[in-house]
Amino acid sequence: MEPILDVHNLAVHYRGAPNPAVGGVSFQLGRERLGIVGESGSGKSTVGRALLKLLDTADVTADRMRFEDIDLLNASEKQMLSVRGKRISMILQDPKFSLNPTQRCGDQISEAYLTHFRSSRAEAKTRALEMLEQVHIRDPERVYNLYPHEVSGGMGQRIMIAMMLLTDPALVIADEPTSALDVTIRLQVLRILDGLVREKGIGLIMISHDLNLVRNFCDKVLIMYAGRVVETLAARDLDNAQHPYSRGLLAAQPRLGGARTPLPVLERQDSWLEPDGAHP
C-alpha cells in the first residue's frame, strides 16, 4: 500500500525555547488509523500542527515530510491553502471554541465547500445537508439554521466532523476529538467518525491522551514522551507494550471493578530522554 503520509525525522523547535519540542519523529501512514498518545506537553498536538504548517513561531525540520505528491516541508503558503481543509483537515477538541459563534452552523459547513470547490451556494448547501445526514443528524434542515450555542456538545462535534469531511480529504487529523464530551455520547461520536473514515478510505491521525480510545479506534499507535516517540506498536498489542513509560501509563489508569490498591505511579527515568528511546 502506497503511504499517503511519509514523515522522517521530524523536529519542531519553538523559537526562544532551549530545547526542541519534538525531535526524531518518523512514521508512515496509509489509509489507516494512527493514534498518537502521550501526556500533556509530550508534543503530540505539535506533530499534528507541524503537518499542516500551522506553527509560525517554530522552526520545523525533517529529512522527509511528504503528503501524497506534495513536499509539505517546502510547500509554499499558497500551496498549503489548497491542502488545509481540502486534502488534510483537522478536528479540534471543543466545538464550543472551534465553531464561529456568530454564524449559523450550516453556513459554516457550506463555507468549507465553497472555499475549495467552484460551486453555487445552493449546491454547497445540498452537500452540507447530505453530510449532516451522514453524521446522523436527524433533522438536517433545522440544524443547518441553528447557531453553535443552540446545539449540544455532541452535536457540535458532529457538525465539525461534517465540515471536515465535506471536502473529501485524504487525511484527517483529530486532536482530542471527544475529550470535551460526556461519556454517554463519546462512543457515538467516535463511531460516526470511525465509520466515515473507513467507508471513505481516509487516513486518520487521532491525537489523544486516552489509551482506551486509541486501543479501540486505531490500527497503529505512537507513544510519545517529552517530544520523542518512545514506542510504536499495533493498537491490539497495546497491552503488551514494552517501554516502561507505556506500561506505566497503562497501569496508572483506574479501571472499573479494579482492585482498590494504590495505583502504580509512573517513575520517570532520564534514560527515556535519550534519542534512541533506549529502554531495557
Next chain:
Amino acid sequence: MKSISIKQLSVSFGAVTVLHDVDLEIAAGECFGLVGESGSGKSTVLRCASLLNATWSGKIEIDGKDIRTMSIQERCRTMQMVFQDPYGSLHPRHSIRSALELGLIVNKVDDRETKMAQAMRDVGLPVEFLDRYPHQLSGGQRQRVAIARALVLEPHLLLLDEPTSALDVSVQAEVLNLLVRLREEKGLTYLMVSHDLAVVDHMCGRFAIMQHGRIAEVLPREAILDGSARDPYARELIAASIEYERAI
C-alpha cells in the same frame, strides 16, 4: 469524622431551576461520589454546600448542625473545597505561602508556620516549595498545593470538584493515591464530583448519578458491575462507561 446531610436542596437561576429537591445522606468518614453529564448540577451541589452559591432553598447539615447557622470561621474549618483546574484555582502572583497563609490569617489561626509545613508534608511536597509561585510547579504539584490549602485549616469534610480531570493519567494516579491516604490518616469525609466512573469506582463506596438537576439513583460501588441499577439513565451511563472501557 463528620457526616453531611443535604435535604430538599433546590436552586433556581431566574426562571431556570437547576436543582430539584436533591437529597443526600453522607456518613462520617465516607467517600461519596457524584456523577452525571455536564450540566446535570453535580458541581452546583458542591457550590451550595460550600455556600459559594448561597441562594438555594432546603437544608444542609453537618453532623446535625445547619450550615447556615455556623459562623464563617466554623464553616471553613469544618469544610473545604478543592477545584478542578489547578491552573485556574491558584493565584498566579501569590506564592504558595501566601495562598496557604491567607486562610489561616482570615480564620485567626495561630502557629501558622508549623501548620503550613505540616500541610505541605501531608501532601508530599517539600516545605521549601512554600516560597515558589504556581508557574514554577507542575500540574500535579499545583493540585497538591490546592489540597494542602484545603487541609491547612484541618477540616473534617472535603468537597472535591473533579480533582483530577485536568491532569494526565499518570499524575491522576498520584493525586488519587494521595486523597485515599489522607482520608485514612485524617478520617476525612469526601464528597467527590467526577465524570469518570472508573475514578469513582476506585475511590468511593457509594455514589449518586445525577441528570437534569435530579438524583437519578444512589448506588453502591458494586452496582457498576453487577447491573443492579434500576433507573434508565443510571443504567445507560454505567453501560456507556463499561462499553467505553472495553469497547470492541
